[in-house]
Amino acid sequence: MVRREDKKENSRIEEVAKALESAGAVSENPPQHAIYRFRLGDGIVTIYKSGSIVYGGKGDDKEILKSIVDSVLTENVDITPRIGCDEAGKGEYAGPLVVACIYCDEPAVKELIKLGVKDSKKLSDEKVLRLADEIKKVAHGAVRVLMPQEYNRLYANYKNINRLLDVVYLSLIDKLVKKYKPKRVIVDKYGSGIKKKLCDNLPDSVDIVVVEKAESDPVVAAASIVARAEKLKGCQLLEKKFGVKIPSGNNKDQISHFLQSVSENMLPYLVKMHFNMNV
CATH class of the missing domain: 3.30.420.10 (Ribonuclease H-like superfamily/Ribonuclease H)
Incomplete structure (x- = not known):
């Protein structure tokens, strides 16, 4: 089975389901953690509670299902260049x-x-x-x-x-x-x-x-x-060049450990010098 997963906004799941039904897709029992599963010929689409949409099957039927879903998700969206x-x-x-x-x-x-x-x-x-x-x-x-x-x-x-x-x-x-x-x-x-x-x-x-x-x-x-x-x-x-772990965000513990691992003359190559970090 070929799978493709796209994260979508939960608010449009019901619209997607209605569009699939209107297009003749047959509703099936969904697997665990899913709320909908539809089959159209050799194509399958499963919609999960998380908003994930997974496509299965092969050939034109899978592409038709994807086209139906995409048409709903892009409807009424501002597409101004x-x-x-x-x-x-x-x-x-x-x-x-x-x-x-x-x-x-x-x-x-x-x-x-x-x-x-x-x-x-x-x-x-x-x-x-x-x-x-x-x-x-x-x-x-x-x-x-x-x-x-x-x-x-x-x-x-x-x-x-x-x-x-x-x-x-x-x-x-x-x-x-x-x-x-x-x-x-x-x-x-x-x-x-x-x-x-x-x-x-x-x-x-x-x-x-x-x-x-x-x-x-x-x-x-x-x-x-x-x-x-x-x-x-x-x-x-920077980590590869200087052999240090760059702290994520401004976590004080990470920055404190970082500052202990580098020499002062390395700092201009690693940090924004005007920041006042009291750690």
């Missing part, structure tokens, strides 16, 4: 700062919905790395990874992390806008200056949205995932 932006590592003492901007056309937005993208903070590291690879197959991105040494040099010039982010975001967004001409740009709000800078530098035809918790938008969520994946990769590079 747009850029979504987010960063990872801003508030973390160790490791890089990563800014990611993702452009999606209409088909790509639909693919993100099918992938089940969501705010990267809700996902495991393994899931983030896997999803980031899938996102890169369907979307176009511009990413800037500021490893600690470069970050510290730039911060010394700007003296403020939000001003530094403004410059990086504007550079990445401008690059994507010129290449793909999106209708909208959405940035997860981090400070008060970015919207004015974007309005001053981007064409009037581009709708600029700067809001808190923008990760609810699938394209911003995709940017969040890509940014975190690149941050994880950056931390892995």
